[in-house]
Amino acid sequence: MRPAYLILVCVCAFAQPRYDLVLKGGHVIDAKNHVSAVRDVAITGNRIAAVDANIPASDARRTVDVSGLYVTPGLVDMHVHVFAATMNREYTGEDCVRPDGFTFRSGVTTVVDAGSSGWRSFGVLRDEIINKSKTRVFAMLNIVGNGMGGRMDIEQNTKDMEPERTAEVAKRNSDVVVGIKIAHYAGPEWIAVDRAVQAGELAHLPVMVDFATFRPERPFQELVLKHLRPGDIYTHTYLQAVPMIDKEGKLLPYLFEARRRGIIFDVGHGAGSFSWKQAVPAVKQGFIADSISTDLHTDSMNAGMKDMLNVMSKFLALGVPLDQVIEMSTWHPARQIHHEELGHLTAGAPADVAVLRVVKGDFGFVDSARLRLKGTEKLVAEMTIRDGRVVWDLNGMSSQDWDHAPK
Ligand SMILES: [Zn+2]
Numbered sequence: 001m002r003p004a005y006l007i008l009v010c011v012c013a014f015a016q017p018r019y020d021l022v023l024k025g026g027h028v029i030d031a032k033n034h035v036s037a038v039r040d041v042a043i044t045g046n047r048i049a050a051v052d053a054n055i056p057a058s059d060a061r062r063t064v065d066v067s068g069l070y071v072t073p074g075l076v077d078m079h080v081h082v083f084a085a086t087m088n089r090e091y092t093g094e095d096c097v098r099p100d101g102f103t104f105r106s107g108v109t110t111v112v113d114a115g116s117s118g119w120r121s122f123g124v125l126r127d128e129i130i131n132k133s134k135t136r137v138f139a140m141l142n143i144v145g146n147g148m149g150g151r152m153d154i155e156q157n158t159k160d161m162e163p164e165r166t167a168e169v170a171k172r173n174s175d176v177v178v179g180i181k182i183a184h185y186a187g188p189e190w191i192a193v194d195r196a197v198q199a200g201e202l203a204h205l206p207v208m209v210d211f212a213t214f215r216p217e218r219p220f221q222e223l224v225l226k227h228l229r230p231g232d233i234y235t236h237t238y239l240q241a242v243p244m245i246d247k248e249g250k251l252l253p254y255l256f257e258a259r260r261r262g263i264i265f266d267v268g269h270g271a272g273s274f275s276w277k278q279a280v281p282a283v284k285q286g287f288i289a290d291s292i293s294t295d296l297h298t299d300s301m302n303a304g305m306k307d308m309l310n311v312m313s314k315f316l317a318l319g320v321p322l323d324q325v326i327e328m329s330t331w332h333p334a335r336q337i338h339h340e341e342l343g344h345l346t347a348g349a350p351a352d353v354a355v356l357r358v359v360k361g362d363f364g365f366v367d368s369a370r371l372r373l374k375g376t377e378k379l380v381a382e383m384t385i386r387d388g389r390v391v392w393d394l395n396g397m398s399s400q401d402w403d404h405a406p407k
Pocket of ligand 1 (some may be wrong): 079080081113210270295
């Protein structure tokens, strides 16, 4: 019996294709691995199995021809608002949306809820959204215990800014909490920022700042030169209120100084936080944000922001090369939130993949002041793979034609 049994095992081993899915002939852009070339990508289970110049179709259970398209790591959007657990305004923060309805259709596989919840409300975000979504959802805890709470005044309550409690909940949920957020604080003191940094220190996490009301008592320059630590993140980089360009149109040198200190500048587009008057001269003079993020919520997605790929397309229109735009939307944000297992296509990494098309034509991109910049390229998500599964397929590339399907 024994030899026959062995032969049977061998035959089965040869008959089984090595890979579940091969994406064939696409241009792979993987910044971490310094790849920007035509490559095949093989997936087995929920992992990247191989990236190679030629992976035979016979090695795969299913092969999809993606020639003419770009194959990138699943996009990482590190500033969204997805605490739409109930229609109760108590939770909906900045008009939150549910992640799966907005992510996959634009190539996004990982999002970070940026402070919609604080230590008091995080449990509901975890139970209702993080645990129930197909999108990988991380969170930054608001330094305010009640989070955004659906009302701006809740975020003004300095009594509810408790670094110890915030850090405690962050540590207890270290699998999904990736930072501390401070947002919308309007007072003249530094207390809100400093408490968030204190929580960040206790929990060993980066802090993300939405500086909100810019006041002479607490100049923005001091935020990025003194109060934040290396690795902390300023979101809303191209907000009109950020001191960026002097009267002669020249970029203010402190921005580069802040960057040399290790401060991270994130786009955080939002409804009101992206201005061409800032972005065009800044990018021209070499001040390109480290990461692209949307600040997704119902107001931003129906205004100039729209979705992750639209914001990325804006950077193409600004003249930033596609490889860099992809890096700003994959590997950079993954590193910034200390999840270096994401944002690349190394064999063994989670099989989160975006297949993108660059469409050529006449396009218009609108900023927060409703001003338009024209462009000739727009990114579209043809296919999104999350955890090895096709979760978005715009033109059914992974499907069989109906008239060839078995009866
Ligand atoms: Zn936000």
